[in-house]
Amino acid sequence: GESVGLHLPTLSVQEGDNSIINCAYSNSASDYFIWYKQESGKGPQFIIDIRSNMDKRQGQRVTVLLNKTVKHLSLQIAATQPGDSAVYFCAENMLIQGAQKLVFGQGTRLTINP
Amino acid sequence: DTGVSQNPRHKITKRGQNVTFRCDPISEHNRLYWYRQTLGQGPEFLTYFQNEAQLEKSRLLSDRFSAERPKGSFSTLEIQRTEQGDSAMYLCASSLLWLSGNTIYFGEGSWLTVV
Numbered sequence: 078g079e080s081v082g083l084h085l086p087t088l089s090v091q092e093g094d095n096s097i098i099n100c101a102y103s104n105s106a107s108d109y110f111i112w113y114k115q116e117s118g119k120g121p122q123f124i125i126d127i128r129s130n131m132d133k134r135q136g137q138r139v140t141v142l143l144n145k146t147v148k149h150l151s152l153q154i155a156a157t158q159p160g161d162s163a164v165y166f167c168a169e170n171m172l173i174q175g176a177q178k179l180v181f182g183q184g185t186r187l188t189i190n191p
Numbered sequence: 192d193t194g195v196s197q198n199p200r201h202k203i204t205k206r207g208q209n210v211t212f213r214c215d216p217i218s219e220h221n222r223l224y225w226y227r228q229t230l231g232q233g234p235e236f237l238t239y240f241q242n243e244a245q246l247e248k249s250r251l252l253s254d255r256f257s258a259e260r261p262k263g264s265f266s267t268l269e270i271q272r273t274e275q276g277d278s279a280m281y282l283c284a285s286s287l288l289w290l291s292g293n294t295i296y297f298g299e300g301s302w303l304t305v306v
Contacts, residue, residue: 111294120195120282120297121234166233170295178247179224179295181233 089188096157098185100150100167109170111179112141112152116163124152124165154187162189193217195298197283203304204273211269212301216285223266224295225258226282227251234282234297240266241288273305 090096102110108129113121127134127141127150134141140153150167164184171178196215204210216223222241226234237256238248242263252258255273260266270277280300 113297118302120197120299123294123296126294168233178236178239179226179234180236183231184233 086183087186087188089190090157092159092189092191093156096152096154096161096187098152098154098165098167098187100152100182102148102150102167102169104169104171104180105145105148107169107171110141110143110150111168111170112139112150113166113168113181114161114163115166115184121166157187157189159189159191162187195283195285195296197281197298197301199301200299201302201304203306206275206305207272209269209271210273210303211267212281212283212303214266214268214283214285214298216264216266216283217287217296220285220287220296221263222286222288222295223260224284224286225266225268226284226297228280228282228300229278237268237281270303273303275305278303278305 111126112124114124115121125136125139125141127143132143138155142151154161164186166181166184168179168181195217198213202210224239225237227237228234235251236249237252238258240260243260255271258268280302282297282300284295284297286295
């Protein structure tokens with residue numbers, strides 16, 4: 078079936094440490110993936126994306142890694158800050174019957190400890 | 192850049208009443224999406240428009256739900272005869288479909304509480 082899931086529902090890290098949030102996807106035909114950050118009471122905020130013809134993409138303090146062999150996606154956040162506390166969703170952009178559709182996983186709650 | 196705008200941000204209504212949410216997408220974005228999100232879950236796709244045409248509706252969208260985008264700009268989502276199970280955050284998103292990608296940007300959502 079079409080599903081995107083996350084390995085861990087919660088993750089706690091010390092401020093200043095690096096965080097790694099994982100995601101598994103099931104549709105090998107998906108060609109585009111997005112990570113979103115969602116703070117309490119707000120809509121999902123775009124963080125970084127990656128196309129299936131890439132295996133790594135870097136942004137500011139964030140890196141997304143894509144392993145198509147095992148259908149695994151990860152988000153690395155360097156030197157985590159209190160403002161990074163949020164729920165992180167990976168989303169799989171699939172083309173279904175001519176329509177682009179984002180399929181979200183359940184999310185991982187990232188908590189930064191001082 | 193004003194981003195995707197939604198209103199009202201919060202709505203409390205009695206069961207059986209009708210509610211309408213409005214979404215103003217990012218200027219010049221030709222695609223507009225509606226998603227629904229309940230507590231602890233990821234957003235679920237409801238429907239989307241390309242310009243003024245509604246191209247797909249999810250099975251989640253019962254006949255009490257209707258969405259319009261009459262001039263290909265703003266969109267409305269109406270829920271008739273609301274039920275308690277309709278309580279959720281309704282998210283609007285927009286994108287500019289182009290050859291290299293389709294990054295979807297979300298608004299802040301409209302919270303609906305049906306009592």
